Amino acid sequence: MDAEALRTFVTVAETGQFQAAADALGVSQQAVSKRIAALERHLGVMLLVRTSRGSRPSPDGQVFLPHAKKVLAVVEQAEQAVRPGSRPLRVDVLNRRISPAQAVHRFYRSHPEMELDVVTLSTENAAQAAQAVLEGTVDASFRALSADQVPAGISVERLMDAPLELLVGPGHPLADAPHVGPAELAGHRIWIPGIMPGTEWAAFYRTLSEAFGLSIDALGPDFGPEALMDTLAESDSLATLVGRGDRYLWPQAHDLRRIPLRDPTPVYPHVLLFRSGDQHPVLTALRDYLRTAGPRTPQDVWAPEWVETA
Structure with a gap:
């Protein structure tokens, strides 16, 4: 599973806007849309409900969101563990x-x-x-x-x-x-x-x-x-x-x-x-x-x- 796609989903769920998520991640809104679409295809469910006022997690997205956050936390810990200076020489x-x-x-x-x-x-x-x-x-x-x-x-x-x-x-x-x-x-x-x-x-x-x-x-x-x-x-x-x-x-x-x-x-x-x-x-x-x-x-x-x- 693509960690960047997970991070994008979590960011959209928290900001409620594809453009706001794009700004936060430093990518285009089109890139955000492609990542979300690829993640939804991989899982076989719709994670976000698009409305005129933005986006919110679907029922499946609400269930998936805390698990996605846990995975991202583990990924961050793994990266930190090997980042230069993060462990003794x-x-x-x-x-x-x-x-x-x-x-x-x-x-x-x-x-x-x-x-x-x-x-x-x-x-x-x-x-x-x-x-x-x-x-x-x-x-x-x-x-x-x-x-x-x-x-x-x-x-x-x-x-x-x-x-x-x-x-x-x-x-x-x-x-x-x-x-x-x-x-x-x-x-x-x-x-x-x-x-x-x-x-x-x-x-x-x-x-x-x-x-x-x-x-x-x-x-x-x-x-x-x-x-x-x-x-x-x-x-x-x-x-x-x-x-x-x-x-x-x-x-x-x-x-x-x-x-x-x-x-x-x-x-x-x-x-x-x-x-x-x-x-x-x-x-x-x-x-x-x-x-x-x-x-x-x-x-x-x-x-x-x-x-x-x-």
Whole structure:
């Protein structure tokens, strides 16, 4: 059933005039007449009685009128539910400890009136996350996506480069270094448990290893960041890599050291994925915020060439 025809019938019934209804709806009187005639043919009844003084609902029209109003109210609710800005922006941050989650949190603290729904998708890789954005499961996602994985209908913007830092215990040979070059890590064991084959972060660390001759492995079970911190604190040879904006906490007695990598600075490129043409006002505000208030990218950046940037 045509919602515009229903709206036209209700307007005529309330105004009592075809011309008044036409004026209210912004259409011609002829268009009003055609809509009413089509609705009456569809229902097989006469809905309006025409008189010299205007139009009024017929007995069937009087019965139909409250139902038509209810249908229009439901249609309005459905339209409102998906109108830009009428619902929270649903953002996938991949992991609540890493820099995208922290940046979105800072955005929310500076814009508390903005409605956000922050999630971590259970998708295995960036391509699946892009598909989730395309299908509307989420409105946006932070991923490191290669150009050949960007589906039609998805736009990307590289808004956050997270510089990597070496995280070591106090007994590690590099524990007191003010900064370290990535090539200096050759020969040191870098342990990053939980790297899943086929994911964008697995591809990132593989490319990083090949570029600087590093030994990065994910051997053994992943018992979570707390267990990793405990292991680092006890080891004089083990190290891991974290993003500068990542939030990890450990007991003060662990005395772990975060050491910047420089010359060049490897960055994990968090690219924002969103549906092309999406006009959600919170998405627009988030993108503007990250462009202006996001972390500054170092000058000597290294990132994989395969990452899509725009």
